[in-house]
Amino acid sequence: MITLEKVSHEWSDFSLKNVSFNVAQGEYFVILGPTAAGKTLILETIAGFHIPRQGNILLNGKNVTHIPPEKRNIGFVYQDYSLFPHMSVEKNVAFGLKMRKVPKRDVEIKVQSIMDSIDISHLKDRFPSTLSGGEQQRVALARALVIDPDILLLDEPLSALDPRTQESLREELKRIHKVRGATTIHITHNQDEALALADRIGVMMNGEVIQVDTPYKVFNEPASEEMAAFVGVENVVEGKVVSSEDGVALVEIGNYDIRALSSLTEGEVNVFIRPENVVLSKVKLESSARNSISGKITRITQFGATFRIYMDNSLSALVTKQAIEELGLNVGLKVYASFKATAVHVIKRCDEDYV
């Protein structure tokens, strides 16, 4: 669908080095990386604002490296929304169709239907400066989607929003992707966002894409130390919801179960537990609201001021130096990893398998 082949380019303060990846038809691809990793530049290069010094960009098998942006049929959404301030919401959304010389009648129908589906019809006569961040981002999405783009490029689309709006727009993105099946490249520095949305994740650092994999693999088998430090703040385990009672789901994970606060009642899931929420002890902590999983310590690494303890039950915990000494933690020691059901984050896994 879209392929980047060894794309390299230098700007005054950034560069892209040999960036290669492949995004399949209908896939939701997230590029995850810290700020200033050159993520926006990749999207802008795919959109055609920059011609790379080296390498090629293929769209549906066709080399588009030297084709101007207006001929690529790409939908672009910026973090700052970039709505046209001198046009009403309706005119903003209609812009792409007008540029394509779509007959007036069809423009009206298409604009109306996309505005209905993203729930912004009531805003159609308003101007961008009078809208909230979330509303503006919805308009920007509608404007990009109405032209039926071959690819949708999202540049940190949720980062400028408050947490609640972020949550609802994230669901919206998920829904839109499900309904329309648009091939999407979404860039972000937010791991939760990547985990919630991605079919596959490309991790980017210092202008290089260093790993492209499923969310599970990216978080559990990071390709380098540097990457582990960046993505390694979560425990991610694959599991399956087997039953549910009073909003507490029982998730089966290999040879143990986890109780988690979740509305899900069944299905394959990814389970996230922040290592700082995991408490280690030598005896099992009995409590109905608490999970207590036994495991053997396999590795201890320093992680900033704290230490990260890895266990053979694919969980890890962050502890202080003092705790290590008090508990006498050592590689090979058998411990219990305990955490509350409310500290577990469960996300439904996507069924399709790309790569």
Add this chain to the structure above:
Amino acid sequence: MSIRKILRGAKRQPVSLIFSFVGSILILFTILTLFNMIFRQIVLDPKSLLEAANDPTVIKSILLTLYASFLATLIAMILGTPLAYVLARHDFLGKSMVESIIDIPVIIPHSVAGIALYALFMRRSAVGEAFYNLGIIFEDSLWGIVVAMLFVSTPFYVNAAREGFQSINPRLERVARTLGASQWKAFYRITLPLAIRHLFSGAVMAWARGVSEFGAIMIIAFYPMIAPILIYYEFTTHGLKGSQPIAVLLILVCLGIFIVLRMSAKYWERRK
């Protein structure tokens, strides 16, 4: 606001209060100078003001001034808008030099500008001759006036337009491109409408600057007489009595136009 309130405020913000008093001296200086002349003319000698307003020579020279400056502004807009856009959007080698060159007309004395323009555009020079062959003469003609006005007013337009373009996020154009707009369309559907107020106020400033030019025009085109030159001529031959009515008339006309343009720009802004 009562005096007591002001005094209480002054205790907390003595700097603002003192600065406000000192600052108002400059404003008073401007108002007093103009108002004194206008008041003396209208109240003490309205008859010669009316005479001036009925004198075809005076009317003709004022209209010529406004028209010539309008032409100069038009040329500045046609050539200056692309220049301003390039300066706002692109970095290139020697850009700061180009920006300095744009500002040169502001700092050189007007008589020097006049002499330089004369040397370039007189019929005996290569450039002047080339234009002469096209039927355009600069010495003592409308085009001499226009070229002098253009020279001095260009910085005002180009700088305002550049600031206008700079204030528009280039991402808007980029998004427009992805939506199918060519670079041309992105410019005139997105950037131009958003910058238009800056361009307009730059044009008003350039026009006003053109109207006020005297030194450079005197050297390249003493005739046909624009209003500032006519006023100077009257002053040297008939003194204050002969020149002041025309000066007041010119000021009233210019202020009137200036206020109308500013107000229409404001009105425009509010409607947005």
